[in-house]
Amino acid sequence: MQHYSDVTSANYLKRYYAPASTGNFSVGFDLLGAAFEPLSGELFGDVLDIIGEQAELSLDIVGRYVHQLPQHTDDNLVLSCFYAFEQKVGRTLPRLALRLHKNLPVGSGLGSSACSIVVACYAFNDYFGQPLSPSELLQLMAVAEGGVSGSVHYDNVAPSYLGGLQLMLPQSTAVCRSLPWFEHWRVVLSYPGTVLSTKAARAVLPQQLSLAHSIAFAGMLSRFVSAMYAKDEADAYCALQDLLAEPARTPLLPELPALRSALMAQGILHLGISGAGPTLFALCRDDAQAQLAADYLSRHYEKNQDATTQICRLSLAGARAL
Numbered sequence: 554m555q556h557y558s559d560v561t562s563a564n565y566l567k568r569y570y571a572p573a574s575t576g577n578f579s580v581g582f583d584l585l586g587a588a589f590e591p592l593s594g595e596l597f598g599d600v601l602d603i604i605g606e607q608a609e610l611s612l613d614i615v616g617r618y619v620h621q622l623p624q625h626t627d628d629n630l631v632l633s634c635f636y637a638f639e640q641k642v643g644r645t646l647p648r649l650a651l652r653l654h655k656n657l658p659v660g661s662g663l664g665s666s667a668c669s670i671v672v673a674c675y676a677f678n679d680y681f682g683q684p685l686s687p688s689e690l691l692q693l694m695a696v697a698e699g700g701v702s703g704s705v706h707y708d709n710v711a712p713s714y715l716g717g718l719q720l721m722l723p724q725s726t727a728v729c730r731s732l733p734w735f736e737h738w739r740v741v742l743s744y745p746g747t748v749l750s751t752k753a754a755r756a757v758l759p760q761q762l763s764l765a766h767s768i769a770f771a772g773m774l775s776r777f778v779s780a781m782y783a784k785d786e787a788d789a790y791c792a793l794q795d796l797l798a799e800p801a802r803t804p805l806l807p808e809l810p811a812l813r814s815a816l817m818a819q820g821i822l823h824l825g826i827s828g829a830g831p832t833l834f835a836l837c838r839d840d841a842q843a844q845l846a847a848d849y850l851s852r853h854y855e856k857n858q859d860a861t862t863q864i865c866r867l868s869l870a871g872a873r874a875l
């Protein structure tokens with residue numbers, strides 16, 4: 554299903570896409586994230602068109618979630634990314650006429666700001682002949698995302714850019730590494746239509762953890778990563794326990810415990826918070842189970858016209874030219 558006729562417009566020089574992403578993936582707060590794409594083929598991620606070169610930089614915004622963005626396009630991340638990119642490249646670049654298709658809801662837990670940042674930085678680097686290396690580009694994206702959420706974290710920008718399930722590697726030159734995945738796994742992303750800013754959802758987090766808590770957190774993430782490499786599916790989904798953010802964020806998402814109980818009683822593998830919420834993600838073992846979870850979440854979690862529930866697979870490609 555394609556919501557927007559303008560995505561079919563041929564009025565552009567180049568068109569780029571970046572997928573939605575789920576930060577944390579329950580067990581790896583700020584350290585683990587995955588990119589997803591709907592089985593339906595819908596472009597559930599932002600699209601950026603480079604329409605042409607002109608005297609002044611300009612941005613036109615269309616798409617289902619345009620009404621959730623700042624009224625003034627000057628405040629849009631796509632434009633701030635252009636200037637940050639230009640500064641990093643170190644020379645004045647030709648000005649562009651741009652069009653953003655805002656297909657991801659803002660403040661949703663789907664990595665909406667990261668998605669715009671990734672598609673913009675990827676597009677500029679491609680269009681201007683790859684002046685930045687992939688690691689320089691990733692760093693630029695992470696700094697831009699840090700400006701929005703209040704702290705630099707890679708768990709949305711890295712998967713949206715590179716695709717896959719990405720584990721961050723602190724202090725390593727590699728920055729992140731793609732983890733193995735179970736190809737039959739499906740992820741249902743359910744956005745209720747309400748907004749929860751990442752900054753607000755980070756403000757409720759504990760500032761300190763006890764030694765026992767730190768060990769439990771590190772242990773669960775290690776168990777999950779090890780299970781993915783060992784192809785031990787049951788151990789992997791049993792390890793999806795958020796010991797860090799979820800206890801603090803559940804008051805912001807009071808429906809989570811009841812929804813989880815109901816879905817897990819029907820055999821769904823896991824229900825967790827996507828990024829900072831309010832989107833929830835249901836991990837399912839196949840298409841039939843994913844359909845069941847999607848029907849349930851559509852009925853019980855969607856709250857208004859902005860809401861959407863998508864049955865997804867892992868996006869292996871990440872950001873790309875269309």
Ligand SMILES: Nc1ncnc2c1ncn2[C@@H]1O[C@H](COP(=O)(O)OP(=O)(O)OP(=O)(O)O)[C@@H](O)[C@H]1O
Pocket residue numbers: 621622623628629630631658659660661662663664665666667669701702709749750751752828829830
């Ligand atoms: N192109 C853009 N896409 C998304 N947000 C933008 C964009 N341009 C500016 N913004 C602003 O950036 C902020 C994004 O907030 P926030 O980080 O909470 O959203 P989010 O990225 O959707 O959250 P999450 O990472 O949990 O999905 C909002 O204040 C929004 O108005």
Ligand SMILES: N[C@@H](CCO)C(=O)O
Pocket residue numbers: 576577582583584662663664706708709751754755798827828829830
């Ligand atoms: N790791 C970030 C993701 C934000 O989408 C958080 O949970 O605050």
